[in-house]
Amino acid sequence: MKQVRIKDIAAKAGVSIGTVDRVLHNRGEVAEKTKEKILAIARDMNYQPNIVAQALTAKKQYHLAALIPRGGNDNVFWISHPQGIDKALKDLRPFLVDIKYYFFELHNETDFMLKSQEMMNDNPEGVIFAPILKKESVSLCAELDQRCIPYIFIDTYIENANCLSFIGEDAYQSGRVAASLIDYGVNPQKDILIVNIAKDLENTQHLNRRNQGFMSYFLDTGKNRGMKITVEIPSTERSIVDQKMDYILQSNPNISAILVSSAKTHVIARYIQNKKMKDILVVGYELTRKNVDYLKKGVIQFLIGQKPMEQSEKAVKKLFDYLTARQMPAKREFQPVEIINVENVDLF
Known part of the structure; x- marks a missing residue:
């Protein structure tokens, strides 16, 4: 498609190139009627300024x-x-x-x-x-x-x-994508754990939106009827992660899938590997080196990326x-x- 030039607008408007230049760059005085005519022609011709030349x-x-x-x-x-x-x-x-x-x-x-x-x-x-x-x-x-x-x-x-x-990303929609992956891969009667690694989940916008999307999927079309259990872990420190995860998994032995709502999915994968846990479906976020390592080991099954x-x-x-x-x-x-x-x- 041929790029529209200032001279093309000038020819169609019947004015000089200098007049068009003054209107488009808001320099100098131009009669209001002429200004409106030039701007209308520029819009109709889909004029795009040459950013490279200007800068x-x-x-x-x-x-x-x-x-x-x-x-x-x-x-x-x-x-x-x-x-x-x-x-x-x-x-x-x-x-x-x-x-x-x-x-x-x-x-x-x-x-x-x-x-x-x-x-x-x-x-x-x-x-x-x-x-x-x-x-x-x-x-x-x-x-x-x-x-x-x-x-x-x-x-x-x-x-x-x-x-x-x-x-x-559309965080809400990516939460629904994560939910659909888990829904297809886990027994409908099993429970699902959502792990949020954040100090203040309420103030962490994108994690909240992912969680909302995740839950909305099961309210709308999801087959899983198990409990959706949420845990907030304030740090990636191993002792804190172990303590929180030990408690939640011992209290809820029916958990069969885990969503990690952030790029720190590898922190939970490390826990699962150390505990030698089997038959846990893990879905998380981002294509980081640490996450990919656990994906290739089979500890993480799916990652959702956002470039x-x-x-x-x-x-x-x-x-x-x-x-x-x-x-x-x-x-x-x-x-x-x-x-x-x-x-x-x-x-x-």
């Missing part, structure tokens, strides 16, 4: 910020996001774009607030962040809105926020497009839900 000509430096959890140890999922951001920066290399990282400890409200304030003190022109801690993120959004700083959510979505866009590198890469590019050409992205862009088992894991 290169302007030679403006864009200072962006990324506020995300620190990856590593048992929190390996968040190692992938900086890789996606760095890839986007390489693609945008002709332009003057830099991103400063502000890493906070996952589920640590105090650290999130400290890093948020540090970020705001640096006055970024655009922000990419994971609003995992709902209350604290709502407060940050209000400050970003007040200062007219555009921001994009990754991983987690907060309703009624003024974000430019959200890029990530974290692609999330952050897209977020950078959408924010750049908005800052350079005011291109509004879609409010939500859901990543496709990937179902991974031992048969297809090497394809990812």
Whole structure:
């Protein structure tokens, strides 16, 4: 499809190229009737500004910020996001774009607030962040809105926020996908355990949405009639995990399947392997190295992925497009839900 140029709009409107340029870039005085005519023609012709040419000509430096959890140890999922951001920066290399990282400890409200304030003190022109801690993120959004700083959510979505866009999974729907996998693989009379590894589940938005989707499946169409038992484990420390899991499994011997609602599925897989448990169907989230190891060993049967590198890469590019050409992205862009088992894991 041929790209519409300013000269094409000028020819159709019967005005000079300079007049069209002034209207499209809001520079100088143009009669209101002429302005309306040019804008209408531009819309009809589906004119898209040449972002590359504009940004290169302007030679403006864009200072962006990324506020995300620190990856590593048992929190390996968040190692992938900086890789996606760095890839986007390489693609945008002709332009003057830099991103400063502000890493906070996952589920640590105090650290999130400290890093948020540090970020705001640096006055970024655009922000990419994971609003995992709902209350604290709502407060940050209000400050970003007040200062007219555009921001994009990754991983987690907060309703009624003024974000430019959200890029990530439909957490509710992914919970239903997890439920369907368990429903097909477990006896209808057996109980199901939902494990949430979080310090404050109520304030952890994406885990809540997954749980809601999971439960909705069984209320709607699920065949399983066993109990759905939920346990919240505040730490990945082995002694705490062992204590919580020992108690819940001894108290509920009919449990035959486990959903781990986060990327820390390997923590529960480690427990199952150490206890030499058999005939437990385990479904969890994210294609991390530790999770894949247990998938290949047969301890985990299914993983659900959401392409974290692609999330952050897209977020950078959408924010750049908005800052350079005011291109509004879609409010939500859901990543496709990937179902991974031992048969297809090497394809990812």
